[in-house]
Amino acid sequence: MPDLRPPATDLDATVEELAARVHDAWVEHRQRTGWKYGPNRDDENRTTPSLAPYRELSPAERELDRVSVRATLDGLESLGFRVERDASAAPAGIREQTLGEVDHLIARGLPLPAYDLTKRWLAAHPSDVAFRLRNARALRRCGALRGALSVLEELAGLPDEDGEYRGLLAAVHKETFVRSFQRGDADAGDYLRRAQRLYREVFDESQGKKYWHGINAATLAFVLGEEGGARELAARVWDACEAVNSRDDYWWLATRAEAALVLGRFDVAAKAYRDALKIGGERIGDIGSTRHNALLLLDAYGADAPDRRDIEDALRTPAVIVFAGVPIDRDDTVQPRFPSAIEPRVRAAVVERLEHLQAGFGFSGAEPGAEILFIEAMLERRLGVVNVILPWPSSQYVATHVRDRGTGWLERFQGLLGHDDKPAQVHHVVSASLGVGIDSPVYELFARQLSAGLARIHAEALGTEATGLVVTEGRPGVSTGEIDDLVKRWESIGIRVSDDNVIDLSTLTARNARGGAVARRRGNPAAPARGQAVGVKAILFADVEDYSKIPENRLPTFIEYFVGGIAGRMGVKPYRPDSLRRVGDGLLMVFPNVRDAGLCALDLVEWSAGHSEPGPDGETYWSRLGLPRAMRIRVALHAGPVFECMDPLTLGPVFEGAHINYAARIEPVTPGNQVYASEAFAALAASWPAPCNEFGCEYVGRTSLAKKAGEYPLYHVRRRT
Helix, strand or coil, X not given: CCCCCCCCHHHHHHHHHHHHHHHHHHHHHHHHCCCEECCCCECCCCEEXXXXXXXXXXXXXXXXXXXXHHHHHHHHHHCCCCCCCCHHHCCCCHHHHHHHHHHHHHHCCCHHHHHHHHHHHHHHCCCCHHHHHHHHHHHHHHCCHHHHHHHHHHCCCCCCCCCHHHHHHHHHHHHHHHHHHHHCCCCHHHHHHHHHHHHHHHHHHCCCCCHHHHHHHHHHHHHXXXXXXXXXXXXXXXXXXXXXXXXXXXXXXXXXXXXXXXXCCHHHHHHHHHHHHHHHCCCHHHHHHHHHHHHHHHHHHHHHCCCHHHHHHHCCCCEEEEEEECECCCXXXXXXXXXXXXXXXXXXXXHHHHHHHCEEEEEECCCCEHHHHHHHHHHCCCCCEEEXXXXXXXXXXXXXXXXXXXXXXXXXXXXXXCECCECCCCCEEEECCCCCCCCCHXXXXXXHHHHHHHHHHHHHHHCCCEEEEEEECCCCCCCCCHHHHHHHHHHHCCXXXXXXXXXXXXXXXXXXXXXXXCCCCCCCCCCXXXXXXXXXXXXXXXXXXXXXXXXXHHHHHHHHHHHHHXXXXXXXXXXXXXXEEEECCEEEEEECCHHHHHHHXXXXXXXXXXXXXXXXXCCCCCHHHCCCCCCCEEEEEEEXXXXXXXXXXXXXXXEECHHHHHHHHHHHHCCCCEEEEEHHHHHHHCCCCXXXXXXEEEEEEEEECHHHCCEEEEEEEEECC
């Protein structure tokens, strides 16, 4: 994957190149004033060893040039300047290579990294229409329909000779219809009609050549009840496909299948869908889109749809698996649960279940034993993509969970997650502790919560559901311990774990009864200090955009009416933060759950925006008080383990920790009157303690946080209505 603007390595390389140029310029200046190279410094004869080429300087001398370059770049940034790469300076072919990579990621059902890639490119080349369209397509595949529509609205009016813009706009309208219909909105059908008109327009303009738009127009006409017109269009599409005859092209096969379904030729459609799937390969996202249209048609047919199951099976979405399993025992374990002797049998059982489930995406920890076996088995699958969630950084996890299981397991762990200069085989590694490395059971539970939530988010983007798979000792409701408790938690949030998806270790060993396994040793946990407790909380950080521009003499008014207004709303709302305090010009609130934090954040933004609307006299509520016309509040949300302490000064509860600071780093990059959330908040909002139905989290992309805190995935929080 071409890395367009990496936060560290690209900057380091640029600094090094500029440092060499600074040195060359200095050498040229010295030589013009009569200085020459000499082994020793001699001011009288004007000789110095520093006139050597940059590569021959000592490390200390090269570092001086680097310091000068970094100071210059920081100075430019502090003065409000930014450095952008000129599109014409990009290496030859990199644009086409990047476009291809984006298309590949979207087709594979990985729209989040595809969006990240388009966002990086557009940061340097904001006027690149092809990338803006792919940016919108990735957002649409992520389920962020409002975000996709916003991008497309910015492109309205530009030439669209190939119909790509209108086709994508139609797709957004089509999916908006599905959501509106599910909510029972009275105007849901309007979105479908807009989409159908756009698809038909592009198909007709192409004189039938763009058959993929034609089949969408036919399908939506059928769903709208225009059966005759739909079948007339489908017949034209079928003929257009026959004229091309591209039997090795996925979309050609999928289009023929859909045309046959509109025409009522169910047996032909089922076979054509299977043919498409055979060459679909890794195109999970494209298969999901095809399946979506097929289900729309089958629902429109209703009870008159024969062979529905055959068509659904032909387009089955690869399963999203959230996994947990017991670790392998050390050699000195007295009463083993998972002895090394049964590893081949456990592996075979995992492989069998993954094949039966048609697994495509996995979310798991990486402890030696069942979890590493799961990761290895997933990566051996043709469509296997694995995300690993660890409770703390990988290096510390090795010390607490991996090293005492032997060199073999350590090498397998490092081979999967990457080590030194070897890249990771897994798709993504998440650290629940933000790199702090606190060894606490709370972080292990938090990692499990993140795993389940991220699996649900990914499954929703693919239009399917997450499935649980565990390797444990005993059956659900019979066994005890962490895995059984986890299964209960999964099922409480809608992640089903069938009996077949519980691999029982007791059936794979010589004994059939569960023995009392000796508790495994767990490193040296750093227990919280006396009087402190660690728990997972939702964190809200907010401040007012351009607070510094409020006149000095109006600050008392700001405190009385703006801060006082927030205090008044907090008093009448059902949500109650565990802690609320002002931090400079900001507000920090800590909530017991993500639902309350999300609702409070949205309420604050809507209240602030409402008071910024002008009245009949053109004035706003704020301007009448002598404050800025629009008071735009920025709200950031995060969730994670925090320390709860007693503040010796106020004698009230106070929460501290890296996750508090992380929320504060999100707020400055949040647009005014918007709510942005971390990946952890989005994951918990999709799962723990129950999915939040009042609002949704739409993916924004990987964003550089304030104060050089790093680059992390962020989500836009919106009400579902």
